[in-house]
Amino acid sequence: MKFMTFEKRMYDEEWRLIRALASKNRSSKAVSRRNGFMHEAAMLQVQFLKYSPSYYRVFKDKSNKKLFLTIPPLSDEEKIIATTRLYGDVWTNDHQPLQAMTRPHPYRNIDWMWIHKKDAVESYNEDIQNYVINNIKSSIDFSKDHDHVYLKIPLMGNINNVISEVRDVIEVLGFDNKKEIESKLTLASKRIHFDALNSGLTLLKNRSLHPNLELWRLGLMSDVSPVYGKLLNISSNRKISSFDEEIYRENLAKLTHRSLKKYESVAENAARGLFPTSTPKSNIKFDYVDIAKRISNENRSIC
Numbered sequence: 001m002k003f004m005t006f007e008k009r010m011y012d013e014e015w016r017l018i019r020a021l022a023s024k025n026r027s028s029k030a031v032s033r034r035n036g037f038m039h040e041a042a043m044l045q046v047q048f049l050k051y052s053p054s055y056y057r058v059f060k061d062k063s064n065k066k067l068f069l070t071i072p073p074l075s076d077e078e079k080i081i082a083t084t085r086l087y088g089d090v091w092t093n094d095h096q097p098l099q100a101m102t103r104p105h106p107y108r109n110i111d112w113m114w115i116h117k118k119d120a121v122e123s124y125n126e127d128i129q130n131y132v133i134n135n136i137k138s139s140i141d142f143s144k145d146h147d148h149v150y151l152k153i154p155l156m157g158n159i160n161n162v163i164s165e166v167r168d169v170i171e172v173l174g175f176d177n178k179k180e181i182e183s184k185l186t187l188a189s190k191r192i193h194f195d196a197l198n199s200g201l202t203l204l205k206n207r208s209l210h211p212n213l214e215l216w217r218l219g220l221m222s223d224v225s226p227v228y229g230k231l232l233n234i235s236s237n238r239k240i241s242s243f244d245e246e247i248y249r250e251n252l253a254k255l256t257h258r259s260l261k262k263y264e265s266v267a268e269n270a271a272r273g274l275f276p277t278s279t280p281k282s283n284i285k286f287d288y289v290d291i292a293k294r295i296s297n298e299n300r301s302i303c
Helices: 002-022 029-049 053-060 076-087 126-142 159-173 194-209 215-221 226-231 243-271 288-296
Strands: none
Touching: 029 076, 029 194, 029 243, 053 076, 053 243, 076 243, 194 215, 194 243, 194 288, 215 226, 215 243, 226 243
16 A cells, blocks of 8 residues: 555656646637637546546557557557547546647656655655666566667756757667657537536436436436426336326437437547547447446546
């Protein structure tokens, strides 16, 4: 538990650095408004990604971390990889997709092995040694198909001299200046119906919380149809009391099923960088019992 707590602290420190890097970007009021809109859209996409089986599968597969996405068009798998690089661990508490709005994305080209502060209380304890060793082993394994140099860069002295020395080293070693595809948020539609998307998220969440609930009850719980919401009672017995009630239940079940499939498609397309859209339709199976476990763990990293 001690080591996991230490890892979580290091993970939080890296995100603090990312936010600090993102805050260096200063824009005009018009760009700031646009960024605000994009930020809200990105946060919605994050919520849908939490439910996508494809996103979770690719995110957990660390073997693609060092893959360069350089030759368009991207394959289906490469599109998901690009999205995971843009958003990362969407299940972590207080996730902010700052990298969707700010370039460059600091995790795309640099691995943060360890940031040493001379006044850190853990400077030489076993946790740090294990953390650094494991990071280096992992990085070597994932980057074995690409050339890398591991440097210790001081945070003192003349910054221009340090930068010059780093540049000289990578130039002498041979730097392959190929252009990598840049991950960024691109909306599939200029108009976003935020209320409808939030309703879709409510439906996916309720399905995760109640995977075995009858579809018509799920529809009532998620307010799929205000009309049938007035005609049916979610607390009714399983036994149908009238012919009309049977028809209402069947119709609402069909509407709920159709809506569920629509927003499952939104989640799967979001994993491929297409947001918000339900086209093309997804045939991916959603295991809501498994999804519920991931959603319930939002307050801690699943890395």
